[in-house]
Amino acid sequence: MATDHPIRLLLVDDHPVMRAGLANLLCAEDDFQVVAQADDGESALRLWQEQKPDVCLLDVTMHGIDGIETLRRLRQIAPAARVLMLTSSESPEDVTQAMKAGASGYITKHVQHDELVAAIRAVHSGERPMSSDLADALPVAGGASPLSPREVEVLGLMREGFTNADIGRLLGISARTAKAHVEGVIEKLDVHDRTQAVARAFDLGLLKVVTTRPAPRRPG
Numbered sequence: 001m002a003t004d005h006p007i008r009l010l011l012v013d014d015h016p017v018m019r020a021g022l023a024n025l026l027c028a029e030d031d032f033q034v035v036a037q038a039d040d041g042e043s044a045l046r047l048w049q050e051q052k053p054d055v056c057l058l059d060v061t062m063h064g065i066d067g068i069e070t071l072r073r074l075r076q077i078a079p080a081a082r083v084l085m086l087t088s089s090e091s092p093e094d095v096t097q098a099m100k101a102g103a104s105g106y107i108t109k110h111v112q113h114d115e116l117v118a119a120i121r122a123v124h125s126g127e128r129p130m131s132s133d134l135a136d137a138l139p140v141a142g143g144a145s146p147l148s149p150r151e152v153e154v155l156g157l158m159r160e161g162f163t164n165a166d167i168g169r170l171l172g173i174s175a176r177t178a179k180a181h182v183e184g185v186i187e188k189l190d191v192h193d194r195t196q197a198v199a200r201a202f203d204l205g206l207l208k209v210v211t212t213r214p215a216p217r218r219p220g
Contacts, residue, residue: 006033007124010053011087012044012070014023014062018109022057022086029117041070048074048081055104055123060087060094068097075102084123086116095134102199105129126161128202146188152206154181159198160214 009032013019019037026032036051038044042062056074060067067085074081085098085106093220095106104123107116108131121127147155150171157167168178186193189200201207 006031007055007120008033008035008037008053009120010034010036010044010047010051010056012038012041012056012062012067013059015038015059018157026117026120032117032120039086041067041073043067044070045073045077048078055120056081056083057086057120058083058103060089060098068094068101069104071098071101075195079193082123082126082130084119090134095130096203099128100199100203102195103128106134107131108134117215126159128207146204147185147206151185152189153183153202154178155185155197155206158182158185158194159201186198 002203009026010020011026011034012017013022016039019039023034023037027034035053036047040048040062044056058067058071062070064093065073068088071083071085074083081102082104083102085103087094087106088109090108098106105119105128107119111119111131115131122129126137153171154167157170162170164179164182165175167173167182168175171178173181182194186197188202189197191197191200198207
């Protein structure tokens with residue numbers, strides 16, 4: 001898919017052969033541009049600040065600081081960073097910790113090329129893709145939701161990045177009321193901001209994770 005604004009990618013993996021092969025595959029896509037590569041967490045954090053990529057593909061198991069800790073530190077300096085975990089780890093604990101740390105998605109390295117491409121585009125669009133065989137690893141909410149039906153609606157719009165004014169317009173309420181609902185969601189989920197609220201909602205099963213599927217063929 002040709003575009004004047006390709007999706008700029010940062011690849012983080014401590015296996016040079018894997019990283020080089022991945023870069024070659026992704027560069028074959030017209031709408032992808034690999035702008036930097038890192039082999040450890042410290043380099044990844046530095047390159048993120050230098051290059052400001054659209055999406056980071058991050059391995060979990062690396063020498064030095066691991067991928068999940070790298071993700072935590074990256075979210076501190078760039079709360080809106082979009083990070084797709086691309087790893088061989090299928091550990092439910094790794095899946096849960098990565099999503100809790102703010103990962104935009106979690107994909108295993110055995111996925112097909114089309115699935116990976118679709119996942120990257122999904123992350124860039126604000127979705128949270130996950131390998132279909134790992135979706136069950138996320139905790140499911142037990143008991144009643146801590147949020148009211150209206151707050152769940154607001155939470156869904158928060159996930160999409162809408163402002164308070166946008167939420168008010170879409171739900172037919174005032175911006176002031178929308179703001180009150182957003183603050184209520186943040187308070188009830190015991191978090192500090194919108195990003196943490198969305199991540200916590202996924203942990204609790206209040207929002208559904210989008211499982212990956214091959215991207216539809218686009219006209220050449």
